[in-house]
Amino acid sequence: MSGDKALARRQEAIAELRANYAELVPGQKVTTEAYRPEHAPGVGRLFLQVYADDYPVDEPYVPELLTEANRSGRIHTIVARVADGSVVGQGAVFRSSPPNPRMYEYGQILVDKAYRNSFAAYRIHLFATKNMFGQLPGVGALYGEAVCHHLVTQKMSVTASDFLACGLQLGLMPEAAYAGEGIEGRVTCFIHIRLDEILQGPLCIPACWREQVEATLPTWPHLTRTISVSDPGLAAPEGSVSSVSVRHFDFAGVSRVHIAAIGADFADCVARELAQARGQDFTVVQFFVSLGDAWTGQAAEVLRREGGFFAGFLPQWFGPAGNGPDALLVQVLLKPIPLAPIRTFTERGAAVARRVILDQQRACREFGAPQAAPLPDLDALCQPKENAKQDTPEAGKE
Amino acid sequence: MTVSALQLKDLLEEAGVQPQVAQAVDPAQPLLKQGLDSVDFPAFCALLEQRFGISLEEETALTLRSLEDFARYVSERA
Numbered sequence: 001m002s003g004d005k006a007l008a009r010r011q012e013a014i015a016e017l018r019a020n021y022a023e024l025v026p027g028q029k030v031t032t033e034a035y036r037p038e039h040a041p042g043v044g045r046l047f048l049q050v051y052a053d054d055y056p057v058d059e060p061y062v063p064e065l066l067t068e069a070n071r072s073g074r075i076h077t078i079v080a081r082v083a084d085g086s087v088v089g090q091g092a093v094f095r096s097s098p099p100n101p102r103m104y105e106y107g108q109i110l111v112d113k114a115y116r117n118s119f120a121a122y123r124i125h126l127f128a129t130k131n132m133f134g135q136l137p138g139v140g141a142l143y144g145e146a147v148c149h150h151l152v153t154q155k156m157s158v159t160a161s162d163f164l165a166c167g168l169q170l171g172l173m174p175e176a177a178y179a180g181e182g183i184e185g186r187v188t189c190f191i192h193i194r195l196d197e198i199l200q201g202p203l204c205i206p207a208c209w210r211e212q213v214e215a216t217l218p219t220w221p222h223l224t225r226t227i228s229v230s231d232p233g234l235a236a237p238e239g240s241v242s243s244v245s246v247r248h249f250d251f252a253g254v255s256r257v258h259i260a261a262i263g264a265d266f267a268d269c270v271a272r273e274l275a276q277a278r279g280q281d282f283t284v285v286q287f288f289v290s291l292g293d294a295w296t297g298q299a300a301e302v303l304r305r306e307g308g309f310f311a312g313f314l315p316q317w318f319g320p321a322g323n324g325p326d327a328l329l330v331q332v333l334l335k336p337i338p339l340a341p342i343r344t345f346t347e348r349g350a351a352v353a354r355r356v357i358l359d360q361q362r363a364c365r366e367f368g369a370p371q372a373a374p375l376p377d378l379d380a381l382c383q384p385k386e387n388a389k390q391d392t393p394e395a396g397k398e
Numbered sequence: 399m400t401v402s403a404l405q406l407k408d409l410l411e412e413a414g415v416q417p418q419v420a421q422a423v424d425p426a427q428p429l430l431k432q433g434l435d436s437v438d439f440p441a442f443c444a445l446l447e448q449r450f451g452i453s454l455e456e457e458t459a460l461t462l463r464s465l466e467d468f469a470r471y472v473s474e475r476a
Contacts, residue, residue, distance in 0.1 A: 029455055118456040122440035155437045159414045 042087025100319025167312020292324020
């Protein structure tokens, strides 16, 4: 479908959802099931209620697109329904940011306002844990993002799900995205990853972030890698070209830059993307760098000189789409930012947060990178104490 | 079938409640005032539904405050 036709169809579908919009009857028993085509209007209605017509993807609004996405396996939608057939909630496992075609995102949990005090969200999550995680064809890994201003999403990510914290996106989301939650400042989000299959591949760790990567690696005991440490003196072959893809999130003021291969033009690519982001008055630029090239060390130094700091090690983020399967996440703040409170549910998450925050402070000291404040007390991150829980499978039920 | 509050207390950890929190629960006191949160509570209810083959609607569950309340409810229906 052409761009004009797709836009027209989206607008037509949204108009239809608006015309048929009705409030739901509260208090009915909630059950969950996998998506069927007849659920499409109910899913569209939910997105309309929560995002109005602003959600940047067409599928949720356009029934035939959502049905096709579910049929093809690009999206696996879970719906929560009540006795009269209404859709009161939804969640999804879906293709999103990772270049690895077998790494899907888990999230998009939306619940109708009449059912926010019900267990609908939990039931959707329970359905996913029992019927989807580790069982979907074509899905070898999952990632999720969990906000840090409260612990609910973090807890759902690790409880019975085997999602493990490996990255922290400092000040990722604007305060406006959480209007009504009474928070001030940009919201920080964890990245959690669950691996159901292990891909082989090289791992070239930049010398400057060796400590951080090696501290994160044992999170997945079965992740086997041929590891080398990349010296910053080793340059990419002359004339080689970086493989770069960029996505801008205007509402959040965030640019996500994926570098699947590091070429001799890497520094120019970084400078260009930063300049473009500054020109758009963005706040955060994230570089996801494939760790397969022997010259990752020099690339890391380029990013450090730009004020970049370690924000995570993401196993299999690139999969076969990068020169190495894994990604280093480096974040650059383009301006000083106020931060919403950062709370961590697990000791593993707290350790990731400490690594990231300490390196961000280094970037400020060494390269004058913009400050993010207030930062949490690093010694008190995993509070209250009863939540100081390890999220490893060895710890028991998880 | 009679189910005791102490039997249900043993299920708290299985539902994902932190061991320290679960072990300290007083069966006569409201669960939500003893450290269970908005994930623990539905997880515990879902486990009771599964374990005892009962239906526990949200509106009902929210009227059951203590483990003793839950034990009475389950005993009457299981």
